[in-house]
Amino acid sequence: MENNKCRTSLQILFAAVLLLTFSFKLSAQDGANLFKKNCAVCHTTSDVKLTGPGLKGVFDRVPKPADAWLTAWILNSEKLIKSGDPYANKIYNDYSKAAMTVFEGQLTEKDVAAILSYVKSPPAPPTSSGPVANADSEATEEVRGGVEPVYLILGCIVLLNILLYTLRSVRHSMQNSANKAQGKSETPEITFFEEAKQWISGNRRIVGVISLVLVFGGMKSCWDACYQIGVYYDWKTQKGYKPSQPIKFSHKLHTDDNEIACQYCHNTVEKSRHSGIPTVNICMNCHRGITSGPVYKEKEISKIYAAAGWDKDNQKYTGKENPLKWIRVYTLPDHVYFNHSQHVVVGKLECANCHGDVKSMTVIEQKNPLTMKWCIDCHRTTQVAMEGNAYYDRLHKALKEKYAGQYDVKFTVEKIGGLECAKCHY
Amino acid sequence: MDMNYKTIKLAVAGVALTLVFASLSSCGVRDENTPGVEFMPDMYRSPSVENYGTYVIDGDTLYSAMLPVKGTIARNYLPYTYENSAAGYEAAGLNLKTPLDMAHRDIFEKDGEVLYGKFCIHCHGASGAGDGKVGLKLPGPPPAYDGALKDLSEGKIFHSITYGKNSMGPHSSQLSVEERWKLVCYVQKLQGKKEPVDSTKQVAAVATPTTAGEHSSGGHH
Numbered sequence: 001m002e003n004n005k006c007r008t009s010l011q012i013l014f015a016a017v018l019l020l021t022f023s024f025k026l027s028a029q030d031g032a033n034l035f036k037k038n039c040a041v042c043h044t045t046s047d048v049k050l051t052g053p054g055l056k057g058v059f060d061r062v063p064k065p066a067d068a069w070l071t072a073w074i075l076n077s078e079k080l081i082k083s084g085d086p087y088a089n090k091i092y093n094d095y096s097k098a099a100m101t102v103f104e105g106q107l108t109e110k111d112v113a114a115i116l117s118y119v120k121s122p123p124a125p126p127t128s129s130g131p132v133a134n135a136d137s138e139a140t141e142e143v144r145g146g147v148e149p150v151y152l153i154l155g156c157i158v159l160l161n162i163l164l165y166t167l168r169s170v171r172h173s174m175q176n177s178a179n180k181a182q183g184k185s186e187t188p189e190i191t192f193f194e195e196a197k198q199w200i201s202g203n204r205r206i207v208g209v210i211s212l213v214l215v216f217g218g219m220k221s222c223w224d225a226c227y228q229i230g231v232y233y234d235w236k237t238q239k240g241y242k243p244s245q246p247i248k249f250s251h252k253l254h255t256d257d258n259e260i261a262c263q264y265c266h267n268t269v270e271k272s273r274h275s276g277i278p279t280v281n282i283c284m285n286c287h288r289g290i291t292s293g294p295v296y297k298e299k300e301i302s303k304i305y306a307a308a309g310w311d312k313d314n315q316k317y318t319g320k321e322n323p324l325k326w327i328r329v330y331t332l333p334d335h336v337y338f339n340h341s342q343h344v345v346v347g348k349l350e351c352a353n354c355h356g357d358v359k360s361m362t363v364i365e366q367k368n369p370l371t372m373k374w375c376i377d378c379h380r381t382t383q384v385a386m387e388g389n390a391y392y393d394r395l396h397k398a399l400k401e402k403y404a405g406q407y408d409v410k411f412t413v414e415k416i417g418g419l420e421c422a423k424c425h426y
Numbered sequence: 427m428d429m430n431y432k433t434i435k436l437a438v439a440g441v442a443l444t445l446v447f448a449s450l451s452s453c454g455v456r457d458e459n460t461p462g463v464e465f466m467p468d469m470y471r472s473p474s475v476e477n478y479g480t481y482v483i484d485g486d487t488l489y490s491a492m493l494p495v496k497g498t499i500a501r502n503y504l505p506y507t508y509e510n511s512a513a514g515y516e517a518a519g520l521n522l523k524t525p526l527d528m529a530h531r532d533i534f535e536k537d538g539e540v541l542y543g544k545f546c547i548h549c550h551g552a553s554g555a556g557d558g559k560v561g562l563k564l565p566g567p568p569p570a571y572d573g574a575l576k577d578l579s580e581g582k583i584f585h586s587i588t589y590g591k592n593s594m595g596p597h598s599s600q601l602s603v604e605e606r607w608k609l610v611c612y613v614q615k616l617q618g619k620k621e622p623v624d625s626t627k628q629v630a631a632v633a634t635p636t637t638a639g640e641h642s643s644g645g646h647h
Contacts, residue, residue, distance in 0.1 A: 037569070040566025041565075042566070050566075050593065208440070212440035216440075216441065216445070230463070230464075241460075241462070242458040242459070258560050261545070261547070263544040267544075267545075277491070284595055285596075285597070286549070289564040290563055323491075331461075333469055334476065365458075
């Protein structure tokens with residue numbers, strides 16, 4: 001009997017211990033979930049500040065007993081501030097009086113305890129080992145040779161000239177001393193050009209070949225130089241101007257991998273003639289929170305902070321701004337009028353129609369020549385999207401009446417005056 | 427004569443050699459970092475100030491991409507009187523109401539959905555659950571519209587788009603006041619708050635200008 005009782009109590013104890021460990025595990029898991037849902041928007045478990053402070057070491061900072069104070073703060077920070085608690089007021093003022101959400105009613109004390117136990121022992125951040133998978137060709141930076149080849153060639157020419165001059169004078173003095181020894185008279189020193197002339201008249205064929213090579217080579221370089229005129233675009237390979245930009249911004253990463261719409265950054269494309277280069281405040285909309293990229297880590301993103309004057313450690317704008325000097329890729333001469341909103345809103349063109357598959361470009365590249373031929377070709381062949389296009393309602397009706405019976409008429413841009421000179425040049 | 431023949435042979439050899447060299451150096455190889463030599467720069471660049479240019483005027487370096495002079499008021503500008511503070515947020519939540527005519531709510535919702543796809547979806551996700559590709563990369567993903575934000579009032583939504591909230595940045599530079607209110611309509615739909623639309627009002631709504639019509643009037647000639 002006694003033995004049996006003992007066994008039962010042992011069983012109960014065992015069950016209690018099991019339940020306790022299980023419930024502790026549960027609460028830690030709950031804590032992680034609750035933290036992510038309710039706190040992570042403003043707080044991290046590390047020492048990184050967001051809207052609110054990073055929570056690493058928070059138990060040592062707050063008034064003791066820490067758990068009780070934090071529970072009171074989390075459930076109703078407003079009440080705690082109004083009660084005149086000095087630390088609560090200090091935190092409130094330090095974080096520019098951004099009030100923390102009142103969680104009373106949303107979270108129970110048990111939930112708060114679960115969150116606190118999670119904050120006390122957050123999981124270790126994943127440590128990256130070995131090289132990053134993404135760090136392919138993008139990461140390798142171009143390393144250029146130290147000396148420009150032009151200076152190298154010029155240096156060689158100067159050196160060879162000096163060598164030639166010394167050798168010629170050495171030869172002349174040796175000839176003279178030989179002549180003296182043989183009792184002949186001194187040979188007069190002739191200039192380099194005279195000697196060259198003598199050599200040329202003696203070797204006409206070689207000189208002829210060399211001069212022919214030079215003439216054709218010159219013609220070839222003139223031909224090549226002509227290709228350097230105008231916008232860089234290779235019709236054969238469809239490769240274009242692709243300058244390196246002040247920030248290694250990847251359109252692929254932003255639009256393809258992260259599915260951000262083109263218009264998020266180029267937001268004036270539907271309202272204005274220009275599609276707009278985003279100002280850094282638009283970068284900061286996301287990069288206040290995203291501080292490290294997949295390839296260049298913090299190196300490139302910190303350039304945004306420098307431009308915006310963002311102090312990452314204190315989560316504040318310093319007011320010291322530096323304009324980012326992006327290099328313009330697509331440009332038209334001043335005597336050509338082009339309007340983005342006209343083409344995108346009324347013409348219903350996609351960005352990719354003119355800019356190519358930007359989603360696949362890590363470095364933005366000019367994908368079309370932007371010559372007049374290119375514009376005109378498109379205006380000749382593109383049919384205007386008139387059906388259900390409020391802009392063309394009246395025109396469409398009029399055209400349908402005018403060309404009634406002629407069913408083969410296609411309303412290309414040309415048909416509605418898209419080839420008039422003054423449409424683009426005025 | 428024999429001598430002349432030899433000269434011609436040499437000349438032919440020379441030309442052939444040149445052509446070999448020429449073909450080796452492919453024509454028009456260009457540096458992708460330079461835009462090319464400008465043909466007639468006078469026609470390319472006018473003295474007038476263009477967008478995104480740098481100009482030196484009286485010794486001062488000026489950028490044409492600059493903020494307007496302080497105190498400049500744009501056409502149709504209406505001041506937003508609620509402060510960017512916790513108090514302003516609460517006040518907007520209590521007092522700020524949509525200026526849009528809610529009889530046409532379904533049209534605004536549709537316009538709002540298009541705007542949502544461009545300006546919000548990458549963080550807030552297609553269904554507003556906060557599961558967008560960028561949202562998941564943020565330190566804390568945005569709360570769900572039909573979850574923690576279910577009872578957020580229209581004034582608070584508008585205030586948050588205008589000034590930003592927590593991890594979210596201010597979007598007033600990208601979205602006009604009207605666009606922001608249209609977005610509020612769509613966000614309310616995602617909150618699950620869609621009010622039944624009166625069928626008689628729906629007919630009237632068709633006659634009102636949609637976004638497309640509005641923009642087309644802005645399109646140049």
